[in-house]
Amino acid sequence: MIEDDPSTASFIVQGLAELGHSCDHVVGGLDGLTAAMTHEYDAIILDRNLPQMDGLTVLTAFRAEDRDTPVLFLSALGQVDDRVAGLNAGADDYLPKPFSFHELLARITALSRRRSGGKEAETVLTTADLSLDRMSRAATRGERRIELLPKEYQLLDYLMRHAGQVVTRTMLLEAIWDYSFNPGTNVIDVHISRLRGKIDAEGETPLIHTVRGAGYRLGGN
Amino acid sequence: MVTEPRKPTHAAAFRGALWITLIALLTTSIALTVQYVQTSRYLDEKTQGLLDDETASLVERFEVGGPVELAAFLRRQQALSRLNEFFYLLAAPDGTPLVGNLTAWPGEVDQPGFKRFSTNVISADGTVHARTVMTRAVLLDGGYRLLVGQIAESGIALRDRYLVALFWSLVITGLLGLLLGWLLSRRALAFVEKVSTTGTRFLAGNLEERVPLSGHDDEYERLAETINACFVEIEHVVRSLRAATDGMAHDLKTPLTRISARLELAEMRGASAGELRQIIADSRNDLAGLLRIIEDMLNLARAEATTSVSFADVDLAAIAADAVELYQPVAEDKGVALELRSTPASVRGAPALLGQLVVNLIDNAVKYSPSGASVEVAIERQGDSAVLTVSDQGPGIPPDRRADVLSRFVRLDESRGMPGVGIGLSIVAAAARVHRAALDLQDNNPGLRVVVRFPLSDPQEVVPD
Structure with a gap:
C-alpha cells in the first residue's frame, strides 16, 4: 500500500x-x-x-x-x-x-x-448445485430451471464470478448499472432479495448471504 | 479582487469625437474637390466649344475673302466693345501681328490648338491689361496665323471660391464634428459607464445589482442581458455557497455532537460491555449518516462543476429505462406502480449526471408515494426539446415552497425524519442547470410533477410513430 x-x-x-x-x-x-x-x-x-x-x-x-x-x-x-x-x-x-x-x-x-484465476472467460459458472450457462444465459439449481430477467441475470453472473467473496452494493451498482453514485434507498437490497427468492427456493441451502455492514456473498463459508 | 476606485475618464469619448471629426473633414474635402474639378472641367469645355465655333466662322471668312477681308472683319469686331466675348490676332507667317487685340504673337502658342496662359490684351479703349486667356490657334492658307481667344478668368474665380468654401466648410464641419462626436460617443459610452459602475457595486458585495435595461432591442441591450445573466449566476453560486455552509454546519454538527456526547458519557460512567456495544453501534450509525451527507455534498459539487466540455450525445430514454428498471422492485414492494413512457430523444450531456438526475427524481417520487399510487416517468419530444416528466401522487410541494426545495439543504418540515432527503432535488437542479435544461415543479393534482426540458441534440430527425 x-x-x-x-x-x-x-x-x-x-x-x-x-x-x-x-x-x-x-x-x-x-x-x-x-x-x-x-x-x-x-x-x-x-x-x-x-x-x-x-x-x-x-x-x-x-x-x-x-x-x-x-x-x-x-x-x-x-x-x-x-x-x-x-x-x-x-x-x-x-x-x-x-x-x-x-x-x-x-x-x-x-x-x-x-x-489468481479469473472466471471472466468461463462459459459455465458453478457454485454448489447452482450453475449458470453464459452462452444460453440459462440458470439451473439442481434439476430446477430458473427464469431470470436481464438485470437478474447480470446480477447473478457478477455474484457467481465473485463466488465466495464479499460484493458490496456500490460494486454491483458500478458493474451492472454503471452508476458511480449511490442512489441511497435500498434499491440493490430489493434486487438481491428478488434474486434470492428465485435462487434459494424453500428447502434448499441458502446460497446468497447478506454480510452485515458490507454487502453480499454467494456461496462459501 | 478589490479594484482601486478610478477617476472617471472621458478618454474614449474624446477619441471617438476625434475620429468622427477626422472622417467628417475627409469626406467634406473629397466632396468639395470633386465638385470643383467637375465644375472647372465643365467651364473649360464650354470655353473651348465657343472658341471652336468662332474660329470656324473666321476660317470660313478667310477662305471666302482672303486675309484682307478677314483683317477688315476683325478690325470691325475689335471696334465693338465686346471684350468679354472674344479677342483675336491675325499674324503674318513670320509672326508679325497684322490686326488684333494682342500686342504680339504670344510665345506660348507655338502650334495650332488650345492653350491657356497669361498675356497682355488691348481692350476696346486701347488700354493694355495682363489677363489669363484661353486661345485657339489655327494655321491658315498662305502661312497666316489666326489666334482666337477668350478671357478665362472664371476658372481662377472658381478656384478662389473653392478655397474659401473649403476653408469654411472644414471649419464648420470640424466644430460640428467635435461637438456631435463628443455627444454621440458620450451617449454610447454612458452605457459602458453604467456597466462598470454596476460591476464595481456588484464587486463591493451588492449581489442584487444589475445593469439597468433600456428597453430598446439593440446590441447594448443584449450585452446588458448577458452581463446580467452572469451576475445572476454569480449571485446564485455565492448564495448557495452561503446556504450550503450554514446547512452543512447544521447537518454535520448534529450527529457529531451526538457521538461526542455518547463517548463522553461512556467515559464518565464507565459503561458496561453491553452499553459500550450500543454506543459503538449508535455512533457507527451516525458516522454512516455523516459520510452519506459528505458524499451527497460531493455529488452536488460535482454536478455543479460539470462543464459541457465532456458532453456526448446521450439517449434520454435509455437513461430513464435504466433508472426505472433499478427502481421497479422497490416500487413493487411498496405497492407503487412505476411506469415508463418514452420516445428516443437524444440530448448533449454527461451520462452519469443525467442518470443521477433521473434516479433522484424517481427515488423521491417512489419515496413519497403512498401504497397503491402510481409514478409515471415520461420522455417526450416537444418541438426542439426533450421533456422528462416524473409525476407522483404523493403529498406534493406547496407552490410557495417549490423554489426553496431546489436550493441546497432545504428540507420541508413534513419530510423531516425521512432519510436522504434534502440534497436530492438540489442535485437535480444543478444537473438541469449544467445541461441548460429548464426545471419546473408542477401540481399533479394530487402530487408533484417535475418537468425537465432539455434542448434536443437531434431536433430535425423525424421519429416514426
Whole structure:
C-alpha cells in the first residue's frame, strides 16, 4: 500500500492483518514504485496524492514496465473524470474517499482473486448445485430451471464470478448499472432479495448471504 | 479582487469625437474637390466649344475673302466693345501681328490648338491689361496665323471660391464634428459607464445589482442581458455557497455532537460491555449518516462543476429505462406502480449526471408515494426539446415552497425524519442547470410533477410513430 496519511494507512494495515492478510506500507510515490517493482504483490493500494511522485505518475510508470499486478486507486478526488483518468492510467479499480473498510476489503479481494484465476472467460459458472450457462444465459439449481430477467441475470453472473467473496452494493451498482453514485434507498437490497427468492427456493441451502455492514456473498463459508 | 476606485475618464469619448471629426473633414474635402474639378472641367469645355465655333466662322471668312477681308472683319469686331466675348490676332507667317487685340504673337502658342496662359490684351479703349486667356490657334492658307481667344478668368474665380468654401466648410464641419462626436460617443459610452459602475457595486458585495435595461432591442441591450445573466449566476453560486455552509454546519454538527456526547458519557460512567456495544453501534450509525451527507455534498459539487466540455450525445430514454428498471422492485414492494413512457430523444450531456438526475427524481417520487399510487416517468419530444416528466401522487410541494426545495439543504418540515432527503432535488437542479435544461415543479393534482426540458441534440430527425 502506498499511502501518505498515517492514520488511514495504519487502519488499513491493522484491518488487513486481523483478517490474515499481510501488507507492506510505504509513504512516498517513488518509494512505492520501487517497492512495487521489486516485489510480487497480490494487489497494490495506491493513493492519488502522494509526496515525491503523484499516484497517477507512479501507476503510469509501473504499467509502462509491463507489470500487471492489480492496482486499486484510492483518492479523495471522486469525480467521474478523475475516475476515468485513473482507470485509463491502468488502475483496475477506483475507490473514492471516504470509504468503508468493508468496501476496500471486498474490492481488494475481488482484484487479487481475478488475478489468481479469473472466471471472466468461463462459459459455465458453478457454485454448489447452482450453475449458470453464459452462452444460453440459462440458470439451473439442481434439476430446477430458473427464469431470470436481464438485470437478474447480470446480477447473478457478477455474484457467481465473485463466488465466495464479499460484493458490496456500490460494486454491483458500478458493474451492472454503471452508476458511480449511490442512489441511497435500498434499491440493490430489493434486487438481491428478488434474486434470492428465485435462487434459494424453500428447502434448499441458502446460497446468497447478506454480510452485515458490507454487502453480499454467494456461496462459501 | 478589490479594484482601486478610478477617476472617471472621458478618454474614449474624446477619441471617438476625434475620429468622427477626422472622417467628417475627409469626406467634406473629397466632396468639395470633386465638385470643383467637375465644375472647372465643365467651364473649360464650354470655353473651348465657343472658341471652336468662332474660329470656324473666321476660317470660313478667310477662305471666302482672303486675309484682307478677314483683317477688315476683325478690325470691325475689335471696334465693338465686346471684350468679354472674344479677342483675336491675325499674324503674318513670320509672326508679325497684322490686326488684333494682342500686342504680339504670344510665345506660348507655338502650334495650332488650345492653350491657356497669361498675356497682355488691348481692350476696346486701347488700354493694355495682363489677363489669363484661353486661345485657339489655327494655321491658315498662305502661312497666316489666326489666334482666337477668350478671357478665362472664371476658372481662377472658381478656384478662389473653392478655397474659401473649403476653408469654411472644414471649419464648420470640424466644430460640428467635435461637438456631435463628443455627444454621440458620450451617449454610447454612458452605457459602458453604467456597466462598470454596476460591476464595481456588484464587486463591493451588492449581489442584487444589475445593469439597468433600456428597453430598446439593440446590441447594448443584449450585452446588458448577458452581463446580467452572469451576475445572476454569480449571485446564485455565492448564495448557495452561503446556504450550503450554514446547512452543512447544521447537518454535520448534529450527529457529531451526538457521538461526542455518547463517548463522553461512556467515559464518565464507565459503561458496561453491553452499553459500550450500543454506543459503538449508535455512533457507527451516525458516522454512516455523516459520510452519506459528505458524499451527497460531493455529488452536488460535482454536478455543479460539470462543464459541457465532456458532453456526448446521450439517449434520454435509455437513461430513464435504466433508472426505472433499478427502481421497479422497490416500487413493487411498496405497492407503487412505476411506469415508463418514452420516445428516443437524444440530448448533449454527461451520462452519469443525467442518470443521477433521473434516479433522484424517481427515488423521491417512489419515496413519497403512498401504497397503491402510481409514478409515471415520461420522455417526450416537444418541438426542439426533450421533456422528462416524473409525476407522483404523493403529498406534493406547496407552490410557495417549490423554489426553496431546489436550493441546497432545504428540507420541508413534513419530510423531516425521512432519510436522504434534502440534497436530492438540489442535485437535480444543478444537473438541469449544467445541461441548460429548464426545471419546473408542477401540481399533479394530487402530487408533484417535475418537468425537465432539455434542448434536443437531434431536433430535425423525424421519429416514426
